Amino acid sequence: xxxxxxxxxxxxxxxxxxxxxxxxxxxxxxxxxxxxxxxxxxxxxxxxxxxxxxxxxxxxxxxxxxxxxxxxxxxxxxxxxxxxxxxxxxxxxxxxxxxxxxxxxxxxxxxxxxxxxxxxxxxxxxxxxxxxxxxxxxxxxxxxxxxxxxxxxxxxxxxxxxxxxxxxxxxxxxxxxxxxxxxxxxxxxxxxxxxxxxxxxxxxxxxxxxxxxxxxxxxxxxxxxxxxxxxxxxxxxxxxxxxxxxxxxxxxxxxxxxxxxxxxxxxxxxx
Amino acid sequence: xxxxxxxxxxxxxxxxxxxxxxxxxxxxxxxxxxxxxxxxxxxxxxxxxxxxxxxxxxxxxxxxxxxxxxxxxxxxxxxxxxxxxxxxxxxxxxxxxxxxxxxxxxxxxxxxxxxxxxxxxxxxxxxxxxxxxxxxxxxxxxxxxxxxxxxxxxxxxxxxxxxxxxxxxxxxxxxxxxxxxxxxxxxxxxxxxxxxxxxxxxxxxxxxxxxxxxxxxxxxxxxxxxxxxxxxxxxxxxxxxxxxxxxxxxxxxxxxxxxxxxxxxxxxxxx
Numbered sequence: 140x141x142x143x144x145x146x147x148x149x150x151x152x153x154x155x156x157x158x159x160x161x162x163x164x165x166x167x168x169x170x171x172x173x174x175x176x177x178x179x180x181x182x183x184x185x186x187x188x189x190x191x192x193x194x195x196x197x198x199x200x201x202x203x204x205x206x207x208x209x210x211x212x213x214x215x216x217x218x219x220x221x222x223x224x225x226x227x228x229x230x231x232x233x234x235x236x237x238x239x240x241x242x243x244x245x246x247x248x249x250x251x252x253x254x255x256x257x258x259x260x261x262x263x264x265x266x267x268x269x270x271x272x273x274x275x276x277x278x279x280x281x282x283x284x285x286x287x288x289x290x291x292x293x294x295x296x297x298x299x300x301x302x303x304x305x306x307x308x309x310x311x312x313x314x315x316x317x318x319x320x321x322x323x324x325x326x327x328x329x330x331x332x333x334x335x336x337x338x339x340x341x342x343x344x345x346x347x348x349x350x351x352x353x354x355x356x357x358x359x360x361x362x363x364x365x366x367x368x369x370x371x372x373x374x375x376x377x378x379x380x381x382x383x384x385x386x387x388x389x390x391x392x393x394x395x396x397x398x399x400x401x402x403x404x405x406x407x408x409x410x
Numbered sequence: 411x412x413x414x415x416x417x418x419x420x421x422x423x424x425x426x427x428x429x430x431x432x433x434x435x436x437x438x439x440x441x442x443x444x445x446x447x448x449x450x451x452x453x454x455x456x457x458x459x460x461x462x463x464x465x466x467x468x469x470x471x472x473x474x475x476x477x478x479x480x481x482x483x484x485x486x487x488x489x490x491x492x493x494x495x496x497x498x499x500x501x502x503x504x505x506x507x508x509x510x511x512x513x514x515x516x517x518x519x520x521x522x523x524x525x526x527x528x529x530x531x532x533x534x535x536x537x538x539x540x541x542x543x544x545x546x547x548x549x550x551x552x553x554x555x556x557x558x559x560x561x562x563x564x565x566x567x568x569x570x571x572x573x574x575x576x577x578x579x580x581x582x583x584x585x586x587x588x589x590x591x592x593x594x595x596x597x598x599x600x601x602x603x604x605x606x607x608x609x610x611x612x613x614x615x616x617x618x619x620x621x622x623x624x625x626x627x628x629x630x631x632x633x634x635x636x637x638x639x640x641x642x643x644x645x646x647x648x649x650x651x652x653x654x655x656x657x658x659x660x661x662x663x664x665x666x667x668x669x670x671x672x673x674x675x676x677x678x679x680x681x
Contacts, residue, residue: 177459178449183562185653188448285572288559291454301556301579304572382456408679 141365144169144376145356146200146208150192151179151291153326153349154211155393157234158375160353161209162394165360167371171203175407177380180287181214182256182325189258193219197227198410199378206365207232209356211349213255213325217264230359235264237355238322238348243272245344246320250277252313252343255324257282265324279316283309287327293392295330297337306334314339322346330392377402412636415440415647416627417471417479421463422450422562424597424620425482426664428505429646431624432480433665436631438642442474446678448651451558452485453527453596460529464490468498469681470649477636478503480627482620484526484596488535501630506535508626509593509619514543516615517591521548523584523614526595528553536595550587554580558598564663566601568608577605585610593617601663648673 145161145168147154152174161170173196175181181189193215200208207230210216216233224231242251253265260282269276285305289295294302313321319342323329326349336345360366367373379386383402390400416432416439418425423445432441444467446452452460464486471479478501481487487504495502513522524536531553540547556576560566565573584592590613594600597620607616631637638644650657654673661671 177455184448185655188652284563285559285565288556292555294556301572301575304575308572381459384456 140368141206142169142367142371143204143206144171146203146205147172147211148196148200148208148215149174149212149326150181150214151176152389152393153287153290155390156326156329156347157209157211157349157353159394160350161356162375164353165357165366166373167367167369168373169367170373170375171200171205171378172375173199173378173405175380177407179291180256181212182258182287183284184258186218186258186262189214189218190222194223195407195410197223199405199407205229207356207360209352210234211326211352213348214258217255217259217262230363232352232356232359234324234326234348234352235268237351238324238346239265239268240272240355241351242320242322242346243269243276245346246273246276248317248319249273249275250279250316250318250320252279252281252316252318252321253324254281254283254309254313254321254328256287257284259324265322277316279313279318281309281313286331287325290327290330295334297333302331302334306331306338310335310338318343320344320346322348324348378405380405380407411639412477413440413638413642414475414477415442417474417476418443418482419467419471419479419486420445420483420597421452421485422447423660423664424558424561426661427597427600427618428480428482428620428624430665431621432627433646435624436628436637437644438638438640439644440638441644441646442471442476442649443646444470444649444676446651448678450562451527452483453529453558454555455529457489457529457533460485460489461493465494466678466681470676470678476500478627478631480623481505482597482623484619485529488526488530488533501634503623503627503630505595505597505619505623506539508622509595509617510536510539511543511626512622513591513593513617514540514547516617517544517547519588519590520544520546521550521587521589521591523587523589523592524549524551524595525554525580525584525592525599526551527558528555530595536593548587550584550589552580552584557602558596561598561601566605568604573602573605577602577609581606581609589614591615591617593619595619649676651676651678
């Protein structure tokens with residue numbers, strides 16, 4: 140038993156899709172969330188910059204006595220995690236491994252599509268990690284650089300002409316590949332679930348990388364006997380690096396439930 | 411006569427559209443350009459964050475002995491400039507005043523459209539400054555939050571379905587207003603010149619705010635007798651806050667001329 144909080148970081152607010160699943164499957168856990176809204180997006184930045192920012196984000200989380208870190212961001216997970224996870228003495232769980240394991244378990248025709256930011260695709264991390272779980276798999280990777288700005292601007296609903304056109308453009312090669320499983324390799328993408336699912340059809344399984352990282356974190360805590368006692372009511376605290384003023388609106392969007400969500404401001408450059 | 415360099419700052423690389431004009435109209439001047447590519451975009455961030463970042467960007471420029479600063483970014487110019495320009499002892503020229511003056515001189519029917527980032531539109535800076543030059547003007551402001559990510563992803567050409575649809579959506583109210591002049595209030599937007607011009611038709615004059623800030627800077631230097639001697643060949647140095655690796659490609663895009671452009675790296679958080 141361990142009632143210390145779990146830390147969750149993301150480049151912005153997409154990581155709240157992981158928190159959403161955590162609240163559902165382990166409501167007994169305390170969570171500290173940090174979203175780097177002052178420097179979002181990470182997906183178009185260089186590897187060096189992503190590593191630097193990730194270290195600062197983790198340094199802030201470590202000012203709390205946390206028992207594990209969920210890196211709920213595809214770009215950070217693919218560019219920085221393998222390099223830096225050895226530097227820390229608590230489990231660090233990323234979305235790449237969590238989603239890859241799930242996709243390898245789901246696919247029947249061994250054809251897996253991966254969509255993510257440019258940084259994640261360039262890293263080749265998904266192809267590498269899926270290969271650890273399932274040999275001889277055909278993997279179709281596609282960078283979707285406009286998805287994050289679209290979602291951040293509240294543009295992700297069916298019937299939005301721009302969104303539907305961008306989805307059609309990015310996902311046509313995946314559709315033509317015949318992949319039966321698609322990893323949404325960026326934690327912003329679950330908001331586009333309906334439009335993507337409509338375009339690809341029901342036969343394609345979509346893997347929500349944020350949600351999978353929550354599932355993975357639960358397994359890790361269980362195996363190491365670090366879970367909080369069942370029946371407990373966990374407390375969630377949010378922190379951001381831009382003004383917290385607009386936080387409530389966006390949090391409602393990503394958490395899938397309207398509510399009053401307060402956030403604290405962090406001067407992340409000091410870490 | 412003054413051969414000290416002119417400093418130019420932008421949230422990213424859009425400000426190079428101002429440098430492009432400076433190279434043409436004052437080739438004798440040295441220029442130091444800083445683009446905050448590690449934290450771009452500014453247009454969706456809070457005013458407090460934009461002010462903080464702007465001060466850091468200027469602090470970096472001031473490590474050189476510069477004679478003036480061109481703030482070649484609509485968001486910085488509208489959110490931070492009036493507040494902070496009193497703190498410095500050299501002229502600071504922003505795009506808002508430069509473009510407003512030009513639009514006021516151009517309009518015949520006293521109907522002016524302004525397109526810019528969300529931050530700029532929220533500030534109301536253009537409406538305020540245009541009012542100083544021309545009374546009883548109808549001003550139609552419209553935030554175009556997807557233009558920066560589109561341009562940054564190289565999506566700005568005629569025939570691009572997504573770009574044309576987004577332009578149609580954002581500019582229909584401007585077209586319907588009957589404005590005869592449109593300020594491109596963000597230095598990324600000149601790359602969309604052809605698509606916008608096609609949509610609005612030839613009768614609408616487009617004001618390129620980056621280019622106007624270059625013209626304005628030249629007037630200020632002339633009036634204060636701080637110009638470099640004519641016939642001199644100015645030197646331009648570029649600095650960025652993300653890895654400079656991809657700089658050449660983007661610089662060619664914004665400067666409108668292919669070439670080998672090198673940039674130095676700046677750890678901007680230290681300023």
